[in-house]
Amino acid sequence: MSRPGPGPPPRDVLRRAFSLRSRRSACLLLLVGLVAAAAPARGAEPIRVALGDGLRGVEVAAPELVTVLDAGTRRPLRGIAGGGPIRIKPWANGLELSWGRERQAFAMAGVRLIARLRVFAVGPREYVGDLEVWRSGDGLMVINEVPLEEYVAGTVRAEASEKWPPEALRAVAVVARTYAVFHQQRNSTKPYHLGAGSQHQNYAGRVGEGSPAAEAARGTVGQVLTWQGSVFPAFYHSDSGGFTEASQLVFSGEGVPPLPGVRDEFSLESPNYAWAITLPLAVVADRLRQGGLEVGEITRFSVLERSGSFRVLRLAIEHSRGTTTVKGTDFRRLVGYDVLKSTLFVPVVQDGVVRFEGRGWGHGVGLSQFGAKGMADRGYAYREILAHYYPGTTVAMLK
Numbered sequence: 205m206s207r208p209g210p211g212p213p214p215r216d217v218l219r220r221a222f223s224l225r226s227r228r229s230a231c232l233l234l235l236v237g238l239v240a241a242a243a244p245a246r247g248a249e250p251i252r253v254a255l256g257d258g259l260r261g262v263e264v265a266a267p268e269l270v271t272v273l274d275a276g277t278r279r280p281l282r283g284i285a286g287g288g289p290i291r292i293k294p295w296a297n298g299l300e301l302s303w304g305r306e307r308q309a310f311a312m313a314g315v316r317l318i319a320r321l322r323v324f325a326v327g328p329r330e331y332v333g334d335l336e337v338w339r340s341g342d343g344l345m346v347i348n349e350v351p352l353e354e355y356v357a358g359t360v361r362a363e364a365s366e367k368w369p370p371e372a373l374r375a376v377a378v379v380a381r382t383y384a385v386f387h388q389q390r391n392s393t394k395p396y397h398l399g400a401g402s403q404h405q406n407y408a409g410r411v412g413e414g415s416p417a418a419e420a421a422r423g424t425v426g427q428v429l430t431w432q433g434s435v436f437p438a439f440y441h442s443d444s445g446g447f448t449e450a451s452q453l454v455f456s457g458e459g460v461p462p463l464p465g466v467r468d469e470f471s472l473e474s475p476n477y478a479w480a481i482t483l484p485l486a487v488v489a490d491r492l493r494q495g496g497l498e499v500g501e502i503t504r505f506s507v508l509e510r511s512g513s514f515r516v517l518r519l520a521i522e523h524s525r526g527t528t529t530v531k532g533t534d535f536r537r538l539v540g541y542d543v544l545k546s547t548l549f550v551p552v553v554q555d556g557v558v559r560f561e562g563r564g565w566g567h568g569v570g571l572s573q574f575g576a577k578g579m580a581d582r583g584y585a586y587r588e589i590l591a592h593y594y595p596g597t598t599v600a601m602l603k
Contacts, residue, residue, distance in 0.1 A: 262337055262344055266323065268320045329409040353421045358407050377417075443565045
């Protein structure tokens with residue numbers, strides 16, 4: 205798709221572009237190269253997930269005996285009867301653990317907790333595997349070391365609705381597993397591989413055996429996406445707004461493949477496919493200043509460049525001190541990701557406010573979660589879904 209010239213395309217052009225629908229055969233053509241194959245990726249080792257950092261205290265519970273180890277040397281320190289909560293907080297240069305009427309301080313950087321059934325409750329959620337609690341500055345960091353497939357199930361539950369069709373959940377499972385294994389390999393020497401929030405992938409902890417999320421993990425066990433034989437950060441988002449974005453227009457760095465954007469008529473039923481928000485110009489200016497941009501009173505926004513998917517690449521902000529040019533992704537970050545749901549928008553200024561009319565939610569790269577649901581609703585299998593959103597990639601088995 206050719207790139208539009210400077211300035212926003214007319215709204216009727218956007219509407220016509222967003223309403224384009226391709227036939228099923230067009231999607232199936234993207235299956236070229238998407239076949240099951242073996243890949244030289246690492247096996248299903250446990251994933252280390254940071255559940256929280258900078259915490260003032262942590263409360264852990266398990267129904268059976270908990271063994272406490274030095275997290276660095278793995279030397280057993282003591283056993284604690286299960287049933288009641290174990291409270292952990294910083295102490296001097298180490299940690300203090302208290303349970304029941306007992307209390308003990310440990311002059312070490314971290315402790316590892318192992319329960320016989322490998323199930324813990326941290327706050328309102330349960331987690332499978334082992335837990336580590338480390339000193340992190342003046343606070344605490346909590347890490348869950350969890351089997352890969354248990355992690356995938358917990359991520360599917362957190363990232364998608366379990367009411368969605370099974371093929372959509374399987375597509376999300378493969379993508380979540382791919383993203384996790386990439387970070388596992390990349391961060392193998394660090395305290396943890398990835399976080400449990402939206403900075404990486406949301407993670408809901410333990411998932412029951414009968415859960416559709418668990419079924420999605422089991423139905424795709426060990427399967428990852430590869431690009432030229434290697435796993436990659438398989439980015440995904442909520443809703444493409446009609447077109448996904450070329451990966452290298454949003455992300456950079458080692459391991460990011462040059463995946464093209466694709467037309468995506470399957471996201472039309474998303475609740476955020478079309479959105480609009482009106483903000484006072486003074487509020488926008490204040491948020492930009494807080495982010496380090498020197499702007500005066502804003503009078504106008506001009507889109508200087510859009511991508512092939514119509515997302516804003518560069519935006520000119522005209523204000524009382526001059527004109528400031530900013531990347532579309534930076535502008536969205538400064539205004540707020542939950543305010544500007546994507547960079548696929550048209551700004552209109554009038555009477556001291558700006559109205560953003562936009563499409564989709566998220567960065568637009570890779571799988572559209574609502575698009576995966578839309579494809580599954582229409583009878584597509586998860587491999588077909590993956591082929592559509594990641595053209596040129598291969599489904600491979602971890603060794």
